Amino acid sequence: MKNISKDNIRLEDILDTAPIAVAWSSVTSGRIEHINKAFSALFGYVLQDLPDLNTWFSDAFSDASYYQQVVEPWIQNNQARQQDSVSMDGISARMLRNDGTIRKINLCVSTLGEKRLWYFNDITEHWIAERRLRARSKMLEMVAKSSALKDILNVIVTQIQQESPLSLCSVLLFDPVEQCLRLGAAPDFPDFYNQAIDGVKIGLNVGSCGTAAYLNKRVIVEDIATHPYWQDYTQLAAEAGLAACWSDPIVSSKGDLLGTFAIYKRLPSSPTQKEIELIDFASNLASIAIESYRAQEALQKRAYYDHLTGLANRGYFFQHCDALLKQSRVEGFPLAIIMMDVDHFKVVNDKYGHKIGDFVLQKLAQVSVSVLKHTDVIARIGGEEFAILLPFTDNNSALKSAEQLREVIASSVVLSSNHEQVRFTVSLGVAFRQNGECTVDEILNKADKALYQAKAAGRNCVFSMGLMT
């Protein structure tokens, strides 16, 4: 430490003890003549690194248009002011440190003779806290308004990317049925990377996210190129320009896995304490968003789906049928309806009990879904009564679908509590949208009449308004 005698105190020494970053420049040449210790700590430079003031400023302000439109006029205005002005209005701006990270500063200037003193007050922490609060409020508002989950997650990802420049962030959603991760939000990743990741099964050595989800704990990979967790994905990561990945499992309030939040870096690196806090913040926000979305989804499911079979319920079917009938009238595509009813179901219940009867309904739903097209909608509209809507389906195709349903159901088996094979059949009635007007009630009535004909004809058969197949 320098030994400063009492009567030999220089301005430089005084400024070095100041907690605020200060630089002074020559009024005439603009050369930066001194920076204090707090300046070096804030921006990472020593005096020799810095060119003249204007050159440094034009590089240091991270937002070029803000620099040109706001900062430059402010500097010029101050330079035009008379000398020995001691106090001036400050300006807020984002400035780059020598490591590329961004600091938010309040900049003030005063002129003293030939020297111009610049004061850089670091308000980054306050700025980050404020922005996080804003991001959090915006996200909660979006949750309350039931915005699309992808949009909400994009707000979180964007916030973190702004706080941690030179990073890419992603949220992947856990699919518990398929035990895989699906794309939630990864707005700045290349499409080929997102496509490759979407649907990846979780497991050990499935990158940072697949492994974090599998182990249900944070995974920090500092160098993707050499880490065993990435051994099957190093080329993919290299093509996307990714060198490090820190991934956190997103967990619900009950401890269930909801997905992963990850920060990727372009160069091998380990997270700072601040970046760990950032990951925690993002995972917590994402957890609120995903959990509330899932709760809403479950509510909707309860409103529209039949709890026993998992098929759509009567309400959903009628709504959907009405909309599709209108659309088919406008666009002129063919549409058919099948009504399907279990034969002698009372006998099944009486002989094997209600529980086995329930298994029969579940099995019937399962095999029906397996033979229908993904555009068809099957619903349980009564106890043992089902309706199927077949858009873009003409007369012959609908009859074929009905026959296929009949066959696959007739060959299905459920085991009774005594391990007896319980077999069951269905009767089916088919109706089509004719040219001209046709309401939901009209087409369902037609299908119902055909169903009664099938029952009357001895069951386990398909009828289409008097035509038996």
Ligand SMILES: Nc1nc2c(ncn2[C@@H]2O[C@H](COP(=O)(O)OP(=O)(O)OP(=O)(O)O)[C@@H](O)[C@H]2O)c(=O)[nH]1
């Ligand atoms: N296990 C079970 N049975 C149900 C459910 N909903 C309705 N049922 C039963 O379904 C049976 C319907 O009987 P019916 O209307 O006489 O018809 P069916 O015995 O199938 O005879 P047909 O339709 O004429 O071939 C009744 O025994 C109801 O109790 C359910 O959710 N689970």
